[in-house]
Amino acid sequence: MARMAISIPFLGLIFLCSFATLISGGRHGTYMKYKDPKQRIRVRVQDLLQRMTIEEKIGQMTQIERVNATQKVMRKYSIGSVLSGGGSAPAKHASPKQWLQMTNKIQRASLTTRLGIPMIYGIDAVHGHNNVYKATIFPHNVGLGVTRDAYLVKRIGAATALEVRATGIPYAFAPCIAVCRDPRWGRCYESYSEDHKIVQMMTEIIPGLQGDVPSKLRGTPFVAGKTKVAACAKHFVGDGGTVKGINENDTIVSSTELYNIHMPAYKDSIAKGVATVMASYSSLKGVKMHGNHKMLTSYLKNKLGFKGFVISDWQALDKMTYPPHSNYTYSVQASILAGVDMVMVPYNYTEFIDILTDLVNKKVIPMSRINDAVRRILRVKFSMGLFEDPIADKSLVKKLGCKKHRELAREAVRKSLVLLKNGKSVREPLLPLPKKAPKILVAGTHADNLGYQCGGWTIEWQGRSGNNLTAGTTILKAIKKTVDCSTKVVFKENPDSDYVKSHNFSYAIVVVGELPYAETMGDNKNLTLPKPGPEVIQNVCRSIKCVVVIVSGRPLVIEKYVPEVDALVAAWLPGSEGQGVADVLFGDYGFTGKLARTWFKRVDQLPMNVGDPHYDPLFPFGFGLETKPVSNH
Incomplete structure (x- = not known):
């Protein structure tokens, strides 16, 4: 009897200890802090990160084109992100319902992986939800800059977010905050102005897309619920200043020009909680931006304090292959070490995954760099509420191309x-x-x-x-x-x-x-x-x-x-x-x-911009005649 009296409390103690281990998120416990929305994002990220294998981490760093995003691929490789390239749709003239069905199907495949990490689907919504049939198409940025109306642009961001969400997509590769200094550049219409002050003003589209960041969270990635999308400030940095306006060319500018003209809008974007930043195809004084550690890590992440993730441009690592390092392995190594967190592969994902895995196993790329990248990706996903609401519903379908948004676009046209x-x-x-x-x-x-x-x-x-x-x-x-x-x-x-x-x-x-x-x-x-x-x-x-x-x-x-x-x-x-x-x-x-x-x-x-000593325009910066409305004519 005495032996029994001693053993019962002892067994109870064991039970209590085991239960405590479970609720504290012990390594082998069933309670997972990362699935608990009451936990702080920092805690959830760390809990999930420590549970992940190297294969799962590299999967999170991989973004593939929708045509490759089969259930088998999403499950096998734990793919972290999917995108639609320009013109890539589930069908010609696809309806919002078809888009929803596609994105939800891909998402459900992600949720069946071991840890159930939701993927994030991205799309170029650069002047409205421009890939989607019957969406509202707003004026391109070159016209919006003319308005100098930050509130208008914020409303356009909010309308675009609703239309993007109407198709089940939570991530837009916008805005382009390049300061185009030479109109010979084929992307100049994606730039708001040659004047960085106007471009800075137009970063107000970010809280339109993502929502207003609370003051206590200023400077951290923030996306306010189901009607908002993660934004992407692009293309970091200096893409609007390439020599002769040649796309993907070299930007050769002084430090003063770089930091006073091309950089200010990024500072404003980060303060407004932009979730992601896309690296530029272009180079800076001969160094490819996708391999520029000084700019992506030392400056963007460390000095400016950017807490979101850096995403590559479309097949940008393929474009990095140039002598004397003309091989893809070197491109992967250089870009990841430089600070690229997610790679828009978008097709040869198995090659990318194999190469990056091998580089990590050989300790060419330290695990600390991989953990930093995945931590940033997860931080954005948690901030968006993707873990709580990964499956899109039909409640916003009616917003696509709705009358209110078309009236807003019409107003933007008038003002531009x-x-x-x-x-x-x-x-x-x-x-x-x-x-x-x-x-x-x-x-x-x-x-x-x-x-x-x-x-x-x-x-x-x-x-x-x-x-x-x-x-x-x-x-x-x-x-x-x-x-x-x-x-x-x-x-x-x-x-x-x-x-x-x-x-x-x-x-x-x-x-x-x-x-x-x-x-x-x-x-x-x-x-x-x-x-x-x-x-x-x-x-x-x-x-x-x-x-x-x-x-x-x-x-x-x-x-x-x-x-x-x-x-x-x-x-x-x-x-x-x-x-x-x-x-x-x-x-x-x-x-x-x-x-x-x-x-x-x-x-x-050209190039000729306001303030240049040789300034002799046909119509100067800031010019524009005015007329008054006529009530009866």
């Missing part, structure tokens, strides 16, 4: 237009145009082409021509809707001068500009107005009063056409809501936009 000329003399302005006229001519390649109007990064990576590209209103359609019902609108894309003279038009609206492009394909050494734009301007404007609307991603060489036109408008790349152009042409709203880029005379002046 710049009036460069109005009348042959100040006393005889042509704008605003009268809505009531017997017959008006609308001409030009860009008047009735939604694809041209939206530009690159719209449904397809490079964009394309056509009105069946997505849903929206062309400028021609908007004109017809705006004028008086008695006014006859005649559209002829490329009329000859005899036709124009013989039809007794009251006035003409000519809409011409650039063809769609993106990135390297958009690099342009001459920046002339594409054919038949010059011919249309000459045939129409020498015969009749005309306003010329230029649809482009940057200023073009137009000096010789200016005397021939009565009015000249820079519309940039207005997106899906062409009604915003008509709103201002016909005086329902006034012109208010001011150039956020210098309009040069000749390409041999």
